[in-house]
Amino acid sequence: MAAGATILVALLAAWLVGRVMRAAEERLHERRHATGHDPAGETRLRFLRRMIFALIVAVGLFFALLQFDSFDRLASAALASGALVTAIIGFAAREPLSNVISGVTIAITQPVRVGDHVEIGAIRGVVEDLTLTYTWVRTADAGRIIVPNRLLTAEPLRNDSIREHEVATTAAVWVRSDADETHALRVLADVPGAGATTIDDVTPEGIRLRLAGPVVPAGERADAEARLRAGALAALRGAGIPRAGSEHDG
Numbered sequence: 001m002a003a004g005a006t007i008l009v010a011l012l013a014a015w016l017v018g019r020v021m022r023a024a025e026e027r028l029h030e031r032r033h034a035t036g037h038d039p040a041g042e043t044r045l046r047f048l049r050r051m052i053f054a055l056i057v058a059v060g061l062f063f064a065l066l067q068f069d070s071f072d073r074l075a076s077a078a079l080a081s082g083a084l085v086t087a088i089i090g091f092a093a094r095e096p097l098s099n100v101i102s103g104v105t106i107a108i109t110q111p112v113r114v115g116d117h118v119e120i121g122a123i124r125g126v127v128e129d130l131t132l133t134y135t136w137v138r139t140a141d142a143g144r145i146i147v148p149n150r151l152l153t154a155e156p157l158r159n160d161s162i163r164e165h166e167v168a169t170t171a172a173v174w175v176r177s178d179a180d181e182t183h184a185l186r187v188l189a190d191v192p193g194a195g196a197t198t199i200d201d202v203t204p205e206g207i208r209l210r211l212a213g214p215v216v217p218a219g220e221r222a223d224a225e226a227r228l229r230a231g232a233l234a235a236l237r238g239a240g241i242p243r244a245g246s247e248h249d250g
Contacts (some may be wrong), residue, residue, distance in 0.1 A: 014056040021049035043114045047107035099133040102149035117218040119158035161218040169213030171229040174206040174244035187239045191231040206244025
């Protein structure tokens, strides 16, 4: 009975703390509209709320287990055995715990924050939420991709809004290796919105040409680059310049 009461108290305390911190998040959200965006503060507050909730529940569960005499005997026997150390090390290497550790690292160093426009491998979108173990990314088609936190600390990622609210846009297209690259560059220079055009790479399969586009808000980069790429492809097709068939435009 005492163990059940301990768990209920822990859950109630966690719920109350969560409500208080959620109210603080809402006040921060309202203040942000008045004074400007504060993704760092919002990210830290969300993570802290979830961390405190988990700690209160874990501590309450631990003290509830202490109410049982059998738990004391089991814990004493386990601590006296070297197998417990091996089990702890093995558990620490498991993915769930590595995601939590990565989540703490992200909350402290903040390579990504709530509201940032990011690109993680083939995933591109807006960071919608950061939890203890996963990061939620909202894509341009309103989908949700849930990324394990360990990937954010282990893999390179692109964050278009970590420093500036506006970013430069680029697009790349491939033409065949026997195409007239000088003529292709002149054609691409006339694409609406295009700036400088350069030869980005040369391979036996083709030539990659890159266009510099306009500077746009970070949230509009994907659409702006898509329009620039579509304009480049249409211009090459209209000029009769053969495109490389084995490469992907990017």
